[in-house]
Amino acid sequence: MSQPTSSLAVIRQCLQSGQQPTYGQLRNLTGLSHKQVQRLLGQLKQQGLPIQEHRIGRKRIFSLPTDRQYVQIPTLDFDNSELRALAIAAKASRSVLAGTPHFEPLKRAFDKLLERARPVTYVFDLEEPLQEWHFDNSPADLIALENFRALEAAMDERQSVQINYHTAKTGTDSVGRKIDPYCFVKRGRAWLLIAWCHERRAIRNFGLTRISQVVPCPENYFEIPDDFDPTTYFWASMGAINSGEVYTLRLLVEPEKARYFHERQYHSSQQIETERSDGRLVVSYELEGFEELRSFCQSWGVGITVLEPAELRLRLRQEAEELIARYQND
Template identity: 35%
Template sequence: MAGPDTTKALRIAKVIELLNKKSPYGGVSLTELADSCEVTTRSILRYLDQIENDLHVSIVRPEKNTSKKEGLYRLDAGYLPSVSPENALIILLSMLQQQGSALAGRLNEIKDALIGTLFKYKYSPQSLPIEQMQERIYVVEEHLADPAGVGEIFANLVQAIKDCYRVKLWYYVAHSGENSKRVVEPYGLICKHHNWYLVAHCLKRNDIRVFRVDQVSNVIPYTSEHFEYPKDFSLKDHMAHSWGVINDGDVCKVKLKFSPQVARRVKNLVYHPSQVIQDELPDGSVVMSFEICGIDEMKTWLVQWGDMVEVLEPEWLREDMCEIAKRILEVYNN
């Protein structure tokens, strides 16, 4: 059974947790803190004093003319949770991965704010050498030609998903080479290789469709046209069998043999949740199986492996890959 000191420490930790959570939204009332910790408001006031005096965490209290019980308490803007210089660098370097993506514009703002706050309140430039590390990290990724423009469209879609309202979008359809106008009900977003895809119910097709965000040229929010998010829809379940971003509903077992040259690499990576190593052959080859749908997307992935992978099953996929190989050969023969 926890002693009085342990119980008190847990309550103080609970107060700090609530302050952390509520401060970005204005703060938390004394009554709410007391109810959450199951103590009196007088006890909460003592805890707040201890947090400030013993833990040296600054708390902004209600104005003098505001009721202490109903006024809001929040952490001072200069307070930061404990983050070591090493972890702070990891956070900042993870942001570098998104350079040129739909998130780039907002992340640059966040990065600048984070760096400014860390230097102002926590670290010296010597302990957190941001510019030096940026010079020594090089990220090899495809970049959007217009990350700022795509970022604005992305932000509009995120807001529509959060607030459940329809949007009208102009989408480039590759097979026709034309922009198609669609009104959709946004259900969620998928990220693959730093590319973002919108999963939405398309009113024109009366079906769930996937739209690559960087192929959307414009978005008009219909903020007054709210929709009810379907209770039986789960994005995770919807995408569970998809090899990439398309769920065509036809799940089948695919068996592949990877050559000894790449066997170690493929064993070290999980390409799909259904991945199973079926066999490791005497020559060092590896046989893997997958239970997937959206196999058209897998075909482009298989082409990247060239002669280092062989489709064993199904037979129709072997034949399709042979046809693709013939067409590639024709390009170079001509």
């Protein structure tokens, strides 16, 4: 009687540690037959353990949802500078992850760390850095947490999914659109999903707020290409949109706005080409996403003049003329 009980605990511990064993690996781990392992898995399910199953080729893989996996970390030694950095990083991370399923788990994890560290932090109060640092807590766009979780699970499993998606630019809805989810990206307030779209046969950005349903595709798995790099993918984008067409943006910056371009790099491609004697600057960029270029330039009002591209100058002039006409009518 002791052998099955012991093997039951071994399998439970294996799954709770985050491993994804096959039948063969569980047989080797317990020394039991295929049928005995199968019976123990059934017992664990009856006890309420949410064991998940999927196949890779002919192999059946077993796992637990991430929120049912537990990792015990041995005793670690931290000096006070490391603890201080962890306290600040935890607060910064909570700001970034607000609105996602990871916000509350991160808070619980850091509370555990604080509770463990507090009795031995004599040199400084661990709560102090949290008062000295402030991070932007403006809310991100609202997303459906169940969709976030489903997409993250699909990423972990490298499993294709079908989504219902609303394309804001065209006002159209896609039902059952098959994608391979690669990674999440936060750009400003917006959470995006970068994925391979089977319909377009290309990598696309999907706004998480516009995904209304996520359904896993059974037996459909993928591999992320070795040459895919999110940093490279967004290198020319000032915001969330990747159009594939790169523009040379050149601005004439008025003297009262020049200091901001000296103090801040608004994009990695920013170059100050000329500093004129009257205090104006000529600043250039290599960017994609025409609408985001337009929005960026409009945000500066009369503080900048677009020198190129010509189509952006024309668009801004047309919009300015329309605004003048509206206010004249008033």
